[in-house]
Amino acid sequence: MTSLPLTIRHELPADHAAIERLHERAFGPGRFARTAFRLREGVPQDAALSYAAHVGTFLVGSVRVTQVSAGGHPALVLGPLTVDPAFEGRGIGAALMNASIESARAAGHDLIMLIGDAPYYARFGFRPIPPEQLVLPGPANPLRFLALELVEGVLAERRGAVTPLRQASA
Template sequence: MTSLPLTIRQELPGDAAAIERLHERAFGPGRFARTASRLREGRPHEPTLSFASHVGTFLVGSVRVTPILAGGGPGLMLGPLTVDPAFEGRGIGAALMNAAIEAARGQGHELILLVGDAPYYARFGFKPVKPGQLVLPGPADPGRFLALELAEGVLARRSGAVAALR
């Protein structure tokens, strides 16, 4: 059997339909009710910070990053991070995360937020946001509301609402 190479590259407009199908399979219709989804609703993700992974021509993973306001300053909301279940456990999610984080760092962004599994995201440097410091526009488990500082001390200078850019 031939082994096809895994590629990771910036998301292209032509990836959108396959990514939407991947999100539908992974998260189902309830994905739109999640607080993190509400922040992204009607707002475009940033293509230079969003990545897709392929095995051959088959899309196997995606990560999207959306600009937001976080406690009075600019920030990024990472997610969803999605890997096709048939390709889980092969490091694709980690590679997508690293690509997005490095792109954000390279563009001078200071703060990335997400709602997700703290033990998984801790390996990338994400830490829980102190309860009440930043307030999402809907319910979220406080232990799953995480931040990654790309500029030291930026989180300590932020408090208040997390909102979509208008």
């Protein structure tokens, strides 16, 4: 992995501002128009599945996971996964991914989706979702719409819209 004194832990509220600055540097203002952002907009990330990476007190990476509905069934959307450019290539992204995936599996979730680079995410078991099986709330390259089944065969049971899972108001 890395020889850095790296700490991977659940994201804390105190990490929020540093993570937002990291997202701004990595993705720029155009991130708000992306389809993946639409799934997360106004919905808090799942604190039990979202992680931050630190070297000392310096935040060097983050992965967030949000609960969504996929064809009327609960599912997860992973992202963004972000590593500070100065720390790329040191296994930090993989460590964040593995922590998040294992936490989702342990919590009994059955499906994780993301929009991302298929060759990178394939090493974690993500595969393209068949075209038109699940419909995102905006445009996305179908080769980049990926899923990881935490329960074998669950993806075949999911058809329809992928929508944010908003909490009911009191």
